[in-house]
Amino acid sequence: MKLNEVTLSHHYADLGDAFGTRIDPTPFEHPKLIHVNPAVLELLGIDESEADNPDWARLGCGSKPFKGSRPFAMKYTGHQFGVYNPDLGDGRALLLGELEHKGKLWDLHLKGAGKTPYSRFGDGRAVLRSTIREYLAGEALHGLGIRATRALCLVGSDEPVTRERIESGAMLIRVAETHIRFGHFEYLFYTRQLEALKQLIDFTCERFLPEAQSLPDNEKAEALLRFTVQRSADLAAGWQAAGFAHGVLNTDNMSIIGDTFDFGPYGFLDDYEPEFICNHSDHTGRYAFEQQPGVVLWNLNALAHAFSAFVETDSLKDCLEEFQPHLVDAYAARMRSKLGLATEEDGDRKLCADLLQLLADSRADYPLFFRALAHYRGERPPAALNELVPAAQQEALAQWLDHYDQRLAREDSDSSARNRAMLRSNPKFVLRNYLVQKVIDAAEGGDYRPLQTLFELLQTPFDEHPEHETWAAAPPESGKHMPISCSS
Known part of the structure; x- marks a missing residue:
């Protein structure tokens, strides 16, 4: 499909005035195209040759x-930091419509599009800094096999936007199967628009849970909640295994289909710190890395409350009780892959927990340690691994490796095959915040080459790319704990 053939539908907007407001974007006067995502072009069925089309800027x-x-x-x-806020909505973004390709509908959502009725005191803009962060984050998680929204293109401008300082305005077109959030259901429930709430449940099931379409209203709502509980548990398991901290897990930032949604002050772990806080506005640690699964469940409870208009309390509790076992199983499966364990044994969870405690005590670099472990073949001393832990922890590491070796001996696989499999589960290239800042600094100076390099590495993060070793290095001390805010 050529770019001039792209035609959008508007199924969500057709739901009616209860769901939002029709409004045109406020464009930049002098837009400049920064990047088009070839992988998302393919996802949407747009010809790859259209990446160079000058119409992208407009x-x-x-x-x-x-x-x-x-x-x-x-x-x-939605609930923000645990407090219900009734004054939310698309304050700087617009759903442009849906594009169909191969029987699937994709939302195109323009972020940074200017003021809307829900902007409150904001200017409706996004800045280059935050837009680059979101553009890269979607690709990073997708490359790791974790559900996430992605972006089609990134456009900059010379328009000044005031945040902590004067920055350049930017926009991106976010692509997702849906932009429906937990907060959509909360809004209709708390404003007692129950017919519209039923309509939204019907709409969501028709799109993502068609097998529930013929069920009575209460069973349909319950089926949707169970679906979201399981998707959310899978998502949280993926984050924890990958060492990803979202930073601001409010209910308005939670996707009903379990996508990672609304990238703001996120961060991937450098040193393994379970208490890692990536959002410098999170003074209590509500959204710390180790707290994420519990916060996701808290958010699911808030969603379940919105479904209480149709579903009995006992059924809601049954749905929510599925979260923990599903999370544990999904996380265990991901960690077994990281450890190269093709089979499952009773002691595997303790083996993993002991390793994570060792990494926490050592403040070892999380991605580098697992990548080095993927190359491990039982050597003593384990030189590559010893380099990543302080001398005081190397005896504890050797003891853990003894247990690990015993466990590997019970696997029906040779070390070469296991190492290859582990290299496909433990990335070499991770979207560390110091790398993102490097890209942002260059882009703000008009150099987009680092953006292109990191973008490509994140799409194939498990490959070696020996010509790009510096992008796989541990951060300097100054690159850790970089203060990332919600402002954008």
Whole structure:
């Protein structure tokens, strides 16, 4: 499909005025195309040759609409840091419409598009810094096999936007199967628009849970909640195994289909610190790395409360009780892959827990340690691993490796095959915050080559790419614990 053939539908906007407001974007006067995502072009069925089309600059800032587009600011609410906020919605983004390809609908969502009725005191803009962070984060998680929204293109400008300092405005077109959040259901429940809430449940099931369509209303709502509980548990397991901290897990940042959604002050672990806080506004550690699974369950409880208009309390509890076992099983499966264990034994969870405690005590670099472990073949001393832990912890490491060797001996696989499998589960290239800052600094100076390099590495993070070793290095001390805020 050529770019001028792209035609959007607007199924969500057609749901009615209860769901948001029709409004046009406020485009940049002088947009400049920074990047087009070839992988998302393919996802949407747009010809790869269209990546060089000059129309992207105008399409990506809203000055040239796609055919059929009917921009729509979605209304929702949500719990932010545990407190219900009724005044939320798309305050700087617009749902442009849905594009169908191979029987699947994809939302195109323009972020940074200007003021909407839900902007409150904001200017409706995004800045280059945060837009690059989101653009890269979607690719990073997708490359690791974790569900995430992605972006189609990134557009910059010379428009000044005031945050902690004056920055350059930017926009991106976010692509997702849906932009429906937990907060959409909360909004309709708390405002007692129960017919609209039923309509939203019907709409979501029709799109993602068609087998529930013929069920009575209460069973349909329950089926949707169970679906979201399981998807959310899978998502949290993926984050914890990958060492990803979202940073601001409010209910309005939780996708009903379990996508990683609304990238802000995120961070991947450098040193293994379970208490890692990536959002410098999170003064209590509510969204610390180790707290994420519990916060996801808290958010699911808030969603379940919104479903209480149709589902009995006991059934809601049954749904929520599925979260913990599903999370544990999904996390255990991911960690077995990281450890090269093709079979499952009763002691595997303790083996993993002992290793994580060792890494925490050592403050060892999480991705580098697991990548080195993927090359481990029983050597003594384990030189590559010893380099990653302090001398005081090397005896504890040797003891753990003895247990690990015994466990590997019971696997029906040779070391070469196991190492190859582990290299496909333990990335060499990770989206560390110091690398993102390196890209941002260059881009703010007009150099987009580092953005392109890191973008490509994140799409194939398990490959060696020997010409890019510096991008796989541990951060300097100054690159750890970089203060990342919600401002964008």
